[in-house]
Amino acid sequence: MSATGTARPAEALSGFADVADYVALLKPRVMSLVVFTALVGLVRAHGGIHPVIGFAALLSIAIGAGAAGSLNMWWDADIDARMARTAQRPIPAGRIESGEALAFGVVLAVASVAMLGLFAGWLAAGLLAFTIFFYAVLYTMGLKRWTAQNIVIGGAAGAFPPMIGWAAATGTIGLESVLLFLIIFFWTPPHFWALALLRKKEYARAGIPMLPVVAGEDETRRQILIYSVVVAVVGVAPALFGFAGLIYGTLASMLGVLFLALAIAVWRKRRGVAAQSAARRLFAFSVLYLFLLFAVLLVEGMR
Amino acid sequence: MAAKQKRKGIVLSAEQRRRRRARSIALALVLAGFAILFYAVTIVKLGPQALSHPT
Structure with a gap:
């Protein structure tokens, strides 16, 4: 041997x-x-x-x-x-x-x-x-x-x-911490569904029942729009309740409007390259949106 | 002769030895980090009383 x-x-x-x-x-x-x-x-x-x-x-x-x-x-x-x-x-x-x-x-x-x-x-x-x-x-x-x-x-x-x-x-558990929870909670669906619109085939192949696979792309676009309205409102809530300052309130309002505008673009552009790039833009912006909101809250909180 | 060869057991490649060494070092650093962390937390939580004996 x-x-x-x-x-x-x-x-x-x-x-x-x-x-x-x-x-x-x-x-x-x-x-x-x-x-x-x-x-x-x-x-x-x-x-x-x-x-x-x-x-x-x-x-x-x-x-x-x-x-x-x-x-x-x-x-x-x-x-x-x-x-x-x-x-x-x-x-x-x-x-x-x-x-x-x-x-x-x-x-x-x-x-x-x-x-x-x-x-x-x-x-x-x-x-x-x-x-x-x-x-x-x-x-x-x-x-x-x-x-x-x-x-x-x-x-x-x-x-x-x-x-x-x-x-x-x-x-x-304070009310403000619940508001922070709600911002991320309502932000998650439009963020992931924008990605799911782009990766629909991969999810379908892997057998994961993502919304575009199960309910179709149009229904996904409608749901994205609904959640985006909620995100835009909840995003401003810390300022409305008096927890966050004017800078946060202004920024959250502006970013919320932008979030909604991109969600509307996803809702309207349903075919071809335009639809793909609209979903990609919403996905990329959603990451920036959440980061900026929390970054301003952090800076305001440190003062 | 056969017994001598059996004792050789599993022979690692150079790459596998490098990876095992890297894992060992990483684990040592993590453990040292935790020792420092628990020491620091103990001092912060108990202050000078960390050294006094219970009576």
Whole structure:
């Protein structure tokens, strides 16, 4: 027997992942958005939280978001393998084993909730636990493959972080933190449906019942328009309730009108290249919209 | 001779060894980071009392 015969070729082993693969499991781009919105909630609460505790709380929230991302990738590996955009993720590409991603996600989820509870209180920790459960179990395992309303209800998971930040700083749930929740909640459907209009075929092939696939593009355009009206109004609400200042109120009004104008363009342009570029413009602007609103809230909150 | 060869077990490629080393270093840094974080949080939360014995 030759030496190569007794030594198993290591190439045959899966699970030989690089550090970058574990980072990818945490969905760092989603995580950065979670940290940013949680920071806004934390700062605006004016709870007199010590900077070190604030940092530790944000880190816990970030780890919780990463845990949810890892569990999502564990469950969705079969879909990811079928879509060009996601086929190179660590699990479908075979660099990390499915069970390893599950263990990674569960350990980080438990650790993040325990840490946040010890650092900043159990209301915030409870909200974080609920958010992870909502995203990983309710959305990923249930809604996503079952109903066209998947992202409407699932959007709540993305909307919780500012409330968690607020609860970490104050130990309470304030009206303002609920408004921050509502902004992200109503922003999510038009944001994802604009993307779904562009990626309809991919979603259909992967068997995900996104609204354009199930109800058609025209119905999607109508729903985008309805939610955009709500976003434009809710976006101004922090100023109307007297939480945010004049600068925020003015900017939110202007950006809200622009959001609505782009949604109307999506609604009117239904065919060909014009329809594609209208959806692309709304998608790109929606990201900027949310970022600018929260950035101004953050700056106003730091004064 | 055969027993000697069996003990060789799994032979990692240079790339796999590099990746394992990178993972080990990353894990060490993360653990060190957490040790510092928990120390800092303890000091902030308890202040000088962190050093006093319960009576």
